[in-house]
Amino acid sequence: MARLQHAGRRAARQPLDRYRARQLFTQLIVLSLFVVLTVIAIYPMIWVVTNSLKSDVDLFEQTWAFPKEPRWQNYERAWQFGIGRYIINSVIVTAASVVGTAIISTMAAYALARYRFRGQTFLLFFILGGLMLAPQVTLIPLFRTLVKLGIYNTYLALILPYIAFGIPFSTFLIRAYVMGLPRELEEAAFIDGAGPWGVFLRVIVPLSRPVIASAMVIEAMRAWNEFMFALTFIESDKLRTLTIGISAFQSTLRAEYTVVMAGLAIAAIPMILVFLIAQGQLIRGLTAGSLKG
Amino acid sequence: MPGFEWTRFKRSLTPYMFLLPALVFMVVFIYQPIVQSFRYSLYKWSAFSASESWKYVGLDNYTRVIEDDIFYTSIVNNIWYAVISVAVQVCFGLVLAALLESQILPRLYNLVFRTALFLPSVLAVTIVGITWQLVYSPATGLINQLLEYAGLEAFKRTWLGEEGTAIFAIIGVSQWQWTGYIMILFVVAIQAIPHELYEAARIDGANGIQQFFHITVPGVRQTFLVMSTITVIGAFQVFDIVWVMTAGGPNHASETLGNYLYRVGFRNDEMGYASALATVMFLITFVLSFVQLRLGGGIQQQEAH
The missing domain is CATH 1.20.5 (Single alpha-helices involved in coiled-coils or other helix-helix interfaces)
Structure with missing residues (x-):
């Protein structure tokens, strides 16, 4: 057996x-x-x-090796070319457009998700239609509009268009989420005598925090990395954002490869940090909207 | 009861109040410019000229588009961009996602690979562009040094400086930057497929490849279509990476429509002609977006997520 x-x-x-x-x-x-x-x-x-930690000679002769003794001077020199200034500009422009987009889109999303009104479908498509329009097509007229408004070559020349182009996607994302929220809390707030703004601020916004956070992370990445408007609507070096500043920096230092590399490393650090911290929100938001930057 | 009527009327305005800022922004900064663009394309004008000095030229700018060789070079490059991006980012991205989700590898490995492959997509386009300029550079660049190291000197190129290779060198960078990104979106789509389907298939004796074609592919069909059209639309709009890496050179060999539009408008200061090119781009993206909606990647569809 x-x-x-x-x-x-x-x-x-x-x-x-x-x-x-x-x-x-x-x-x-x-x-x-x-x-x-x-x-x-x-x-x-x-x-x-x-x-970025080598001399130019070592870059040429032993590109694979680790630097013998790190040349931190490269980073010092790169920093002296005003990368700090560019980073501050990017932070200002990004923060303002993220906050603006979040407020305006949440309001629009609330109206579209919770009210019935004349022209609703049209307005929904009017806003979401922005997803189908290429920023390139608006570039030249937008340039003239900004000159006429007197805000060409100011922070606003970037902030306002970034908000406009951020609205369709953020509204789309937040609206879908608000539609899935239970209505009981809003009804209770209405019975307690809250007006539409009270309901919006005390019920809708707190409940939608996760989706608003996702929308904000995506908008932040977009504004931070935007290139074409930043190249066209800002003229003075003082106001340049990081994406444009880096290429200006490279054309000044063309031959000093290792210093350029130090500048690239400095410029990449903020984004990689944000990514590692906000990975969850980012991926959740991207997959909810299937968006590509 | 006039008071009652008034509150009712006020209440009916509420949704419009909430929508107003969004509508103002979109009209001023998106829709108004697009309408203007059509009008601008009928004139000959330059950036800082007063509108009185504009010369009405009818459809001349459009006949010029049709006769412009550089326009055709650009479109061909955009088509290459689209074809290669769909093959690599979307198709290969899907295969990678399926491999990660098939649990062939332990979970921890998956996490590391996912993060690593996604990382390039968070970098700004200038950082990516300049990094790859350095990687492609003829003498100090990584690629030529690698070829030399492997004894393949014959394949060394001035990657961004030769007419035959420039656009493909740039397209390669885009694949490097975005494949991991699309892969992640497919990973999420695959996770939404019910597990029982795979278990049933395994019991029926289906191998991994059969499971891929009979369960994964049909399961992510929607995502696949949306990703493909988004990628194609993106390929026809591409501007920044090209501008950073070659600005369309050498000798217009790596020009794309977006890049050419920018050069004509803001370097050659032919705003009317650039506006005509913008209209062409508008039509291309509009048709492609329409195709996307028809394929079912539309608003209702995406809401189902």
Whole structure:
């Protein structure tokens, strides 16, 4: 009896081993594929950081090596070219457009989600239609509009268009969320004598905090990384945002590769930090709206 | 009861009050400019000229578009951009997402790979562009040094300086930046597919590849269509990465429509012609967005998420 069992087990084990071997093989292939891709995704950044600490001669002669003794002067020199100023400008423009977009979009989303009114469908499509329009198409007339409004070459020349282009997506995202909220709390607030603004501020906004946060993170990334408007609507170096400042910085320092690399590293740090902190909100928001920057 | 009528009327205005700021912003900064753009395309004018000095030229700017060789180079480059991006970012991105979600690898590995591949997409376009200029640079660049190291000197190129390679070098950078991003969106879409489907398939003896084609692909069909059209629309709008890396050179070889529009308007100061190019871009993106809506990636559809 015992022997029989043993034989049975051995017979069963052989195909199992082959199955396991095949599984291991697939695992190995998939693992190496992802390792290679990860190296491709990350290595250019590491290469920039390691070489930002070398002299130009070492960059040329031993690009693979780690720096012998780190040349922090490169970072000092890069910083002297006003990267700090560019970062401050980007922070101001981004913060203002994120807050503006969030307030305006939440209001619009509340109206579209909770009221019935004449022209509702039209206004919904009017706002969401902005998702279909390329900023490139508006560039030239927008430039003239901003000159006429007297805000060309000011922070507002970026903040106001960023808010306008942020509204469609944020409204879309927040509206869908508000529609899914239970109505009881709003009704209770109405019975307690709150007006529409009271309900909005004391019920809708607090309950929608997660989705508003997602919308804000996405809008922040977009405003921070925006290139075309920032290139066109700002003229003076003092007001340049980081994306544009970095390319100005590179054209001044064209030959000093390692200092340029130090500047790139400094410029990338804020975004990578924000990403690591707000990864959850970011991905939640992106997948809810399937948006591409 | 006049008082009652008045409060009712006031109450009926409430939703419009909430919508007003959004509408004002969109009219002033999006819709008004787009309408203006059509009008501008019928004139010959330059950036700082007063409107009285504009010369009405009818459809001349549009006939010029049709006869412009650089316009065709741009469109061909945009098409390459679209085709390669759909193949790599969307199709390959889906395969990668399916591999991650098939649980072939332990969970911790998945997390690391996901974060690493997503990381390039958070970087600003100038940082990415300049980094890759350095990577592509003929003498000090990573790629040529790598080729030399591998004994493949014959393949060394001035990647961004040769007419044959420039646009593809740039397209490559976009794949580097966005494939991980699209992959993450597919990961989420795959997670929404009911697990029982995969279990049932496994019991029926379906292998991984069969599961991919019979469960994963139909399951993410919607996301796939939306991603494809968004990617194609993005490919026809591309401006920033091209402007940073080559500005359309050498000799217009890597020009794209967005890049060319910008050059014509803000470098050559031919605002009327640039507006005509903008109208062409408007039509292309409008048609593509319409296709997206028809394919079912529309508002109702996305709300189901």
